[in-house]
Amino acid sequence: MISFCTKNQLKYASLIDTNLFGALTFYNACIANNIKPIIGIELNVSYADVVFPIIFIAKSELGYKNISKLSSIASQYQKGFIEFKVLAMYAQDVALIISSEDSYLANLLTNNKIFEANEFIDAIKNSFKEYYIGIYRYKGANGRCIG
Numbered sequence: 001m002i003s004f005c006t007k008n009q010l011k012y013a014s015l016i017d018t019n020l021f022g023a024l025t026f027y028n029a030c031i032a033n034n035i036k037p038i039i040g041i042e043l044n045v046s047y048a049d050v051v052f053p054i055i056f057i058a059k060s061e062l063g064y065k066n067i068s069k070l071s072s073i074a075s076q077y078q079k080g081f082i083e084f085k086v087l088a089m090y091a092q093d094v095a096l097i098i099s100s101e102d103s104y105l106a107n108l109l110t111n112n113k114i115f116e117a118n119e120f121i122d123a124i125k126n127s128f129k130e131y132y133i134g135i136y137r138y139k140g141a142n143g144r145c146i147g
Helices: 001-009 021-034 062-077 084-090 104-110 112-129
Strands: 014-019 036-048 050-058 079-081 094-097 130-133
Touching: 001 021, 001 036, 014 021, 014 104, 021 036, 021 130, 036 062, 050 062, 050 104, 062 079, 062 084, 079 094, 084 112, 094 112, 104 112
Parallel strands: 014 036, 036 079, 094 130
Antiparallel strands: 036 050, 050 094
């Protein structure tokens, strides 16, 4: 990946995984090649008795420490998830990305549960200064793009 980035003069490269095992090697390779590393982790989160994945991106060294702590907490649970209420304690310098496909939010919106969707978004806004919600376009049964 690093050779592709240098060959194509890319300034940024991202590594997002379900653990941080390769993060240090990736970081060092990026720095050695004048590429800004973006490190993230996908963790399963429990909210309203539903478990679903969320991506967390470190925005600084403190953010990296915070996503490392979240990863550690998540791995301590036998089922491998972290309670949503714990996230706020480690939200500083961390951006959150919610996928639009098969996520808790997507399921709420698909099922017209607008009030619950707004509550969930408010919970995110109260914990994270920076958050992103993915948008996914797909074809419905009639072949038209929806979403």
